[in-house]
Amino acid sequence: MESPGPTADYERSNTFKVDTWFSQFRNGSNPWMARYVYGLMFLLANLLAWAVRDYGNSVLIEMDRLKGCDGSHDCLAAEGVLRVSLGCFMFYFSMFLSTAGASKLNESRDTWQSGWWSAKIVLWIAFIILPFLLPSAIIKLYGLVAHFGAGVFLLIQLISIISFITWVNDCCRSSKSxxxxxxxxxxxxxxYVVSLVGIILMYIWYSPDPSCLINIFFITWTLVLLQLMTSVSLHPKVNAGILSPGLMGLYIVFICWFAIRSEPVAGNLCTRKAEASKHRDWLTIISFVIGVLAMVIATFSTGIDSKCFQFKKDETESEDDVPYGYGFFHFVFATGAMYFAMLLIGWNTNHTMKKWTIDVGWTSTWVRIVNEWIAVCVYLWMLVAPIIWKRRQTAESVV
Known part of the structure; x- marks a missing residue:
């Protein structure tokens, strides 16, 4: 009888590794892989909400419980998005309640976070279906609450990005190399060069005429904020360097560009690119796909960044500590469910959204602009706050 060759041994070894990996994943010992599954479920909810908005009216209009819309096409589309969003929110909020406070691996909450996937998939489907059985009054109430939840998501994302920028700046400044x-x-x-080029291009594309006062104001004020952040960062008492305001400049220029891009095309003569593309084409589809993926990635990256919100930074970590905050992770996804609903309906349940569009409308524009201003205020406060606290401590010690 011939002995198995090296190929057979290699195949058995790989099969054993795969079986072991799936066993660990199923039994709740792989929290790193679990987060990707939650991200995939979030992406599926986004795509389902988009499909309901753009192609689900013929189905929704037949549902008796949606007659509160009086058969309105736009109302049904917005309500469909909110119903999917509500189901997604309920799933992640229930996961937040059941995993908040988990600190050690292999405890019951850690096992629930990383395992029991059959039960959680059934739970996710049930939560997605349940809102379609609710009356329109509850959905409208959720739409109002979702505005607040989306704002919370933007604030959490903002703090996470600024914390990352300051961390990069501190690492570079601490190195003597x-x-x-x-x-x-x-x-x-x-x-700085990319930020200035972006500002120049926005002047060319989105303010071709002196009558485009609102766009000129947005772009010029962004330039002023960039100069303000640089001046404060380079002030002798702050001395935060030039890297962090440069990266923040990129961020606020991007937000300003995104805000102006959110302006409705109809009647907008201040957008040359809009005039050159009045019909839906492949560029619109690509922009939509990139927008959805960017939103999912932003939610995912913010959800695993719970350490920037910890008040006690000096706690030592042990090997059996959870790799990230499970409760915070699901809380971010719960608010992210409200956020994607606002993007798909333009922050307004009565707003008409065309197919393959995302975050379009004057409400969306002003949300982005206010988000930019808040970002600058939070960044400046993070620069100035240590100096203020140091002065207060000095004054109290003198007294």
Missing amino acids: ERCQIHTMLIATTA
Whole structure:
């Protein structure tokens, strides 16, 4: 009888590794892989909400419980998005309640977080279906609450991004290596150049005429905020360097561009790109796909960044500690469910959204602009707050 060759041994080894991986994943010992599954479920909810908005009216209009819309096409589309969003919110909020406070691996909440997938998939489907059985009055109430929840999501995302920028800046400043300092200067210079080029292009594309006062104001004020952040960061008492305001400049220029892009095309003569593309084409579809993926990725990355919201930074970690905050992770996804609903309906249940569009409307524009201003205020406060607290402590010690 011939002995099995090396190929057979290799195949058995790989089969054993795969079986072990699936066993660990099913039994709740792989929290890192679990987060990707939750992200995939969130993406599916986004796509379902989009499909209901753009292609589900013929089905929704036949449902007796949706007659509160009086058969209105736009109302049904917005309500369909809100119903999917509500189901997604209920799932992640229930996961938040059941995993909040988990601190150690292999405890019951950790097992629930990383395992029991058959039960959780059934739970997710049930939560998605349940809102379609509710009356329109409850859905409208949820739509009002979702505005607040989406704002909470934007604030959490904002703090996470600013914390990451300050962390990168501190790491580069703490290094005494000459090479690292050169790299820091190159990155900062590139950030400023890209920011200024972006501002110039926005002037060319979105304010071709002096009558475009609102766009001129948005772009000019962004330039002023960029200069303000740089001045405060380079002030001798702050001395935060040039990298963090450069990266923040990229961020606020992007937000300003996104805000102006959210302006409705109809009757908007201040957008040359809108005039050149009055019909839905493949660029619109690509923009929509990128927008959805960017939103899912932003929710995912913010959800695993719970450490920037910890008040006690000096706690030592042990090997059996959970790798990320499970409760915070699901809370971000719950507010993210409200956020994607606002993007798909333009922050207004009575707003008409065309197919393959996302976050379009004057409400969306002003939400983005206010988000930009809040970002600058939070960043400046993070620069100035240590100085203020130090002065207060000095004054109290003197007294």
